[in-house]
Ligand SMILES: Nc1ncnc2c1ncn2[C@@H]1O[C@H](COP(=O)(O)OP(=O)(O)OP(=O)(O)O)[C@@H](O)[C@H]1O
């Protein structure tokens with residue numbers, strides 16, 4: 001297989017600005033292989049969220065090329081629709097729809113976007129809910145659940161479109177320690193099933209357990225990338241050393 | 251793990267310091283005070299009126315009114331009793347209020363949603379509309395529309411003619427279908443259309459759930475209602491007699507008519523209130539957390555689906571209470587119609603008051619009318635609000 005088809009995501013000299021003078025992503029070059037699991041870390045404000053939000057075009061880049069599963073992301077609405085069907089996203093704040101039940105949260109997109117019959121969508125939703133071990137909560141409303149349960153519902157919702165790529169933006173940083181574990185467990189299970197994952201997180205245990213590669217960002221640039229083992233034990237730059245000493249320091 | 255089922259323990263006995271007891275006590279005290287004040291006001295007023303020899307009571311309602319009403323849904327002449335005049339006033343008020351509420355909701359929602367348009371011109375125009383109309387006093391706006399209609403339109407004798415429609419200081423006169431029994435079939439057709447359309451929507455919904463195929467939930471039902479209405483009308487013999495207005499010597503005669511007073515009140519109230527409704531809708535939509543919109547986009551929903559399935563249902567619970575206020579404001583502001591001579595309930599009560607001197611009674615009647623309509627509106631809106639509330643723990 002040649003390299004082009006093997007890479008499911010290709011960032012080619014991508015630049016992005018907020019407004020006219022805030023340069024948030026600088027010359028990003030990044031290839032993600034099919035099935036690869038990547039953890040992105042870096043100091044607050046370094047552009048991690050912006051980077052992964054470009055992949056499903058919640059943010060648009062202004063320069064360079066970004067190709068996801070063979071489709072280049074431009075203004076083209078069709079391309080954006082196609083990509084969004086293939087990319088699932090999990091947010092720090094869950095962003096479940098509070099006016100819909102857990103089950104309805106999961107079936108909304110398969111029914112309206114995927115044109116799937118309700119019955120089939122519900123069956124699929126229940127499978128996903130079982131997968132995140134929360135099937136018994138299907139009839140409840142999101143705000144009736146704990147944070148960890150909500151985040152697991154959010155993961156199940158993203159999985160309902162059978163995405164090829166899953167994006168996580170600090171999925172555990174709004175959670176209490178005990179809930180972090182239940183969410184991470186689900187994510188580790190997913191990682192073992194071969195889906196392409198890009199995860200912004202500072203959970204080093206998770207990174208060590210599942211990541212193929214750790215990407216370290218600072219001030220809008222990818223400063224360093226390496227295997228988790230190398231990155232944590234043998235950081236190459238001053239900035240990553242400084243960062244690691246801060247998050248591991250206490 | 252099996253835990254024996256338990257029911258919650260019975261509520262503990264009431265004590266002096268329990269919340270429940272305190273709550274009840276305050277309510278009783280409040281009722282006693284309000285009752286006392288009301289009783290004092292009533293007896294005092296009655297006593298004063300008796301001392302000054304002012305007649306009181308509602309007996310005047312059955313006496314002939316002795317004045318004409320320029321505009322009414324049913325015929326009224328000066329020999330008819332006061333109560334009938336009141337009813338016509340009420341019907342005129344309700345006519346403006348109900349039409350106004352419907353129109354202002356549509357216009358206001360469009361403008362409010364327009365503030366989120368991706369098109370800068372549309373956004374700007376919507377904002378300009380809001381700033382213009384909400385910052386000019388509504389009384390002034392009513393006077394302005396009235397002035398426009400009565401100053402700049404030609405005299406009745408020189409009414410401007412567009413087809414069979416006449417435009418003049420006397421208002422708009424237009425052809426009106428003459429009622430025949432054949433029309434009943436048309437009406438029956440429309441009703442049947444509504445029923446069929448309802449079933450169609452149910453069927454379309456279940457079809458969507460079964461196959462994921464989206465069917466039109468709006469235009470097809472509208473077409474069904476329309477088609478059955480026309481069918482009924484054809485079955486009824488297609489009665490198509492119109493009362494066509496014609497220019498007489500002093501006036502345009504025949505046909506249906508909208509007076510300039512009615513149009514000025516309706517237009518003024520609708521446009522003014524729409525500015526506020528637009529703001530209510532806008533703030534409702536922007537109150538929905540940004541993450542909701544992002545989640546919807548990440549799931550691949552289109553802009554329209556995002557608005558319909560995610561943003562509006564959540565915005566609704568923020569929109570409804572202030573929307574109720576706007577509906578009530580519109581209804582109550584319709585009393586300003588008195589300024590341009592539209593015979594609403596205030597205007598008619600005012601005339602009645604001047605003629606009979608029964609001030610307390612007339613004011614009480616006006617208050618009763620507004621209170622009833624306002625409370626009914628509130629009840630309906632509260633019910634609707636409860637229906638669209640979000641369940642939390
Ligand atoms: N919509 C926006 N407009 C302007 N500036 C923005 C916007 N969104 C983010 N920024 C800025 O861009 C920079 C990068 O933001 P981003 O959210 O990508 O950082 P991050 O690495 O995810 O940080 P954190 O770890 O705190 O989540 C920050 O300085 C932020 O203030």
Ligand SMILES: [Mg+2]
Nearest residue numbers: 048049050169
């Ligand atoms: Mg972030």
